[in-house]
Amino acid sequence: MEIDRRQFLVMSGAVVQGSVLASLGARTLLGGIADSSGRAEPPWHQQIRRIGQLNFNERDPVELDIEAWADYWAGLSVDAVLVSVTGILAFYPTQVPFHRRSKFLGDRDLFGACAAAAKKRGMKVIARMSPDLNWEEALKPHPEWFMRDASGGFLPHAEEPRLYRTCTFSSYFTEYVPAIMREVQARYDVDGLFTNAWPPLDGLPVCYCDECRKLATPKSPEYWGQFNERVAYLWRFYDKIAKEKKPENLFFANLGGGIRATPNLRRLAEVCEWFNCDNQGRGGEGAPIWGAAQQGRVATAVMKGRTVTNVTGAWSTCGAVRWRNVAKSRAEAEIWMDQTAASGMTIWYHWVGAQSGLGEDRRWQQIGRRYMDWLKRHDLHFERRRTVANVGVVMGQRSHLFYTPPGEGGMQQFTDGLYYALLEGRFLFDFVHEDDLGPETVGRYSALLLPNIAWLSDAQCRQLRDYVAAGGSLMASFETAMFDENGRRRENPGLADIFGIESAGPVAGPNGNGFYARIERPHEILAGFDDTGWIPGGAYRLPVRAAGQPVLSVVPAYTAYPPELSYAPVSRTDEPAVIVRESGGSRLVYFPGDLERSAWRSGHTDLSRLIQNSVAWLIRGKQPVTVEGEGVIECFAWETWSGFAVHLLNYTNPNMHRGWLRRHYPIGEQKVRMAIPPDRRVARVELLRAERDIPFRQDGGTVEFTIPRIADYEVAALYA
Numbered sequence: 244m245e246i247d248r249r250q251f252l253v254m255s256g257a258v259v260q261g262s263v264l265a266s267l268g269a270r271t272l273l274g275g276i277a278d279s280s281g282r283a284e285p286p287w288h289q290q291i292r293r294i295g296q297l298n299f300n301e302r303d304p305v306e307l308d309i310e311a312w313a314d315y316w317a318g319l320s321v322d323a324v325l326v327s328v329t330g331i332l333a334f335y336p337t338q339v340p341f342h343r344r345s346k347f348l349g350d351r352d353l354f355g356a357c358a359a360a361a362k363k364r365g366m367k368v369i370a371r372m373s374p375d376l377n378w379e380e381a382l383k384p385h386p387e388w389f390m391r392d393a394s395g396g397f398l399p400h401a402e403e404p405r406l407y408r409t410c411t412f413s414s415y416f417t418e419y420v421p422a423i424m425r426e427v428q429a430r431y432d433v434d435g436l437f438t439n440a441w442p443p444l445d446g447l448p449v450c451y452c453d454e455c456r457k458l459a460t461p462k463s464p465e466y467w468g469q470f471n472e473r474v475a476y477l478w479r480f481y482d483k484i485a486k487e488k489k490p491e492n493l494f495f496a497n498l499g500g501g502i503r504a505t506p507n508l509r510r511l512a513e514v515c516e517w518f519n520c521d522n523q524g525r526g527g528e529g530a531p532i533w534g535a536a537q538q539g540r541v542a543t544a545v546m547k548g549r550t551v552t553n554v555t556g557a558w559s560t561c562g563a564v565r566w567r568n569v570a571k572s573r574a575e576a577e578i579w580m581d582q583t584a585a586s587g588m589t590i591w592y593h594w595v596g597a598q599s600g601l602g603e604d605r606r607w608q609q610i611g612r613r614y615m616d617w618l619k620r621h622d623l624h625f626e627r628r629r630t631v632a633n634v635g636v637v638m639g640q641r642s643h644l645f646y647t648p649p650g651e652g653g654m655q656q657f658t659d660g661l662y663y664a665l666l667e668g669r670f671l672f673d674f675v676h677e678d679d680l681g682p683e684t685v686g687r688y689s690a691l692l693l694p695n696i697a698w699l700s701d702a703q704c705r706q707l708r709d710y711v712a713a714g715g716s717l718m719a720s721f722e723t724a725m726f727d728e729n730g731r732r733r734e735n736p737g738l739a740d741i742f743g744i745e746s747a748g749p750v751a752g753p754n755g756n757g758f759y760a761r762i763e764r765p766h767e768i769l770a771g772f773d774d775t776g777w778i779p780g781g782a783y784r785l786p787v788r789a790a791g792q793p794v795l796s797v798v799p800a801y802t803a804y805p806p807e808l809s810y811a812p813v814s815r816t817d818e819p820a821v822i823v824r825e826s827g828g829s830r831l832v833y834f835p836g837d838l839e840r841s842a843w844r845s846g847h848t849d850l851s852r853l854i855q856n857s858v859a860w861l862i863r864g865k866q867p868v869t870v871e872g873e874g875v876i877e878c879f880a881w882e883t884w885s886g887f888a889v890h891l892l893n894y895t896n897p898n899m900h901r902g903w904l905r906r907h908y909p910i911g912e913q914k915v916r917m918a919i920p921p922d923r924r925v926a927r928v929e930l931l932r933a934e935r936d937i938p939f940r941q942d943g944g945t946v947e948f949t950i951p952r953i954a955d956y957e958v959a960a961l962y963a
């Protein structure tokens with residue numbers, strides 16, 4: 244009987260429940276199986292390391308120097324290029340009705356000429372389509388293609404009012420889009436089909452067309468189910484069309500948006516072979532630097548080793564003011580590509596339009612060339628097998644889509660507050676999807692963290708209970724499991740029995756001050772709070788009751804102004820501000836407050852420390868990799884096909900939380916200590932950015948080495 248890798252992990256997951264060392268041991272066994280049977284040849288798209296895209300605009304049929312375009316991408320050793328077919332404007336002489344040709348096309352065939360030039364240079368060609376919009380002239384003959392508002396009106400595009408939004412549930416997606424796909428495949432040598440802007444990225448569509456009126460209420464969990472069905476159906480349908488051309492061809496689409504993605508990513512990952520993140524740069528003011536790395540963790544959680552790409556927009560992506568046709572800073576583009584590579588995704592480098600890209604602003608070209616020149620010298624170490632991590636952060640898509648936490652600040656702030664604390668604590672962690680809490684996935688983690696995952700079904704709560712019963716540790720906060728998967732509020736949180744709590748009233752908010760946490764008795768999670776009796780608790784809290792003397796008690800919120808009144812009328816209560824328990828081999832921590840969000844919004848270092856201490860206590864201080872040194876870094880560790888790789892991203896920068904990086908600020912020595920299976924002998928440790936070997940020491944299952952300096956990014960490759 245042949246056991247594939249996934250089945251093996253399923254089997255081993257049951258055995259190694261909760262134990263990092265045991266799961267590292269399992270990887271050795273896994274290596275044994277893979278080695279004896281030989282590594283199966285992965286599909287072509289899992290082998291690609293670089294992708295290039297010059298997104299066409301309407302003028303490009305007359306602007307684009309096709310040879311220069313193809314030479315540039317070939318010079319970067321990209322394995323594939325995106326070439327626009329579109330659906331809004333045709334870049335080839337289409338015969339499909341309502342596929343309007345670019346007014347500059349004339350008798351040219353831009354798509355065909357580019358596809359041929361790419362093929363001549365050995366690059367794969369992905370036909371890019373955009374099925375989200377069509378022109379006003381299609382409204383009368385095909386009103387059924389378009390989205391409608393509640394009063395029956397069509398939905399014009401905000402920037403170009405001659406374009407209207409098309410409906411995912413309409414025949415536009417089952418007739419018009421497939422007609423273009425088949426026309427392109429009949430005429431050209433393409434390797435895959437890609438849709439931009441579909442599935443919809445900016446939240447669930449709200450449409451009142453005839454088809455959508457048959458569906459559940461817009462933005463309801465029931466509608467989400469129907470939406471996910473439709474997306475999966477169309478994805479499979481388009482993939483079947485792609486395979487009509489060649490069996491190794493495929494269809495894929497944009498699935499970015501991090502945890503806030505619209506489709507159920509776990510569900511869609513069962514259907515898709517390739518997950519593309521259209522997460523091109525930091526969006527909005529005050530966006531933290533780690534957007535691409537966090538996106539990588541989301542995609543890795545659901546794709547489990549299959550193809551994941553992330554687009555780096557070399558253009559000015561900043562959310563507040565955008566410029567499509569001038570370059571962003573070199574340092575910002577670099578750190579985005581660093582994060583993409585470190586978190587397990589393939590870099591897809593992107594510019595818009597030939598007029599600027601090959602003419603007016605050519606700075607992006609050199610940034611991309613320099614980066615890809617480096618990357619292609621080290622491709623070996625980016626062929627990954629699995630992450631090395633012992634902490635899992637549960638991502639709750641339902642909570643992100645449907646639940647609004649009481650008070651100011653949304654779900655993303657809970658994620659970011661926890662994320663920042665985990666970076667400060669230099670923990671190795673993965674994301675775990677809420678619909679993937681079975682032992683085959685969560686069994687490899689010593690601890691799971693639930694940052695206010697408010698919506699959890701009874702079945703999901705049961706899986707978490709099983710995880711704890713098998714020795715796993717758990718941390719949760721605020722309204723975690725207060726609601727079921729349809730948003731029905733429970734009397735007590737769904738995990739109340741695990742934490743030994745019961746609800747004691749409605750959510751309480753701040754009153755000038757947030758609430759305080761009074762230290763009642765010593766505990767490891769309070770390490771470092773030596774000279775104080777009070778620390779911040781949070782802004783909002785779910786009052787709970789629990790037996791026994793609390794470690795921290797709640798001092799309720801009170802007036803902040805005027806200072807004359809800023810004192811606690813009740814300076815001590817028996818209401819717990821944290822629940823800390825041990826049960827069998829598991830350790831359990833529950834914070835009734837909005838701890839992560841308050842940590843994010845306030846920046847208070849006590850709250851971050853409390854999170855870090857709690858996570859360290861949960862995992863008994865044991866980490867598969869520790870990194871000691873100055874600076875704010877993000878760590879990833881991978882088992883690769885040539886051994887192991889430790890990736891360190893240097894975020895120590897005045898622009899970590901705002902604007903773009905102006906430059907990198909190098910940090911000094913980082914001492915790395917990694918646990919590996921004792922029978923794996925490390926032959927060499929190579930720094931891929933510094934491009935030199937460094938000394939190391941192996942003592943049984945422990946490898947130690949020091950990285951002397953990191954500018955933006957370093958990868959220590961362990962040949963083992």
Ligand SMILES: [Zn+2]
Pocket residue numbers: 389390391410411412413450451452453454455
């Ligand atoms: Zn509709």
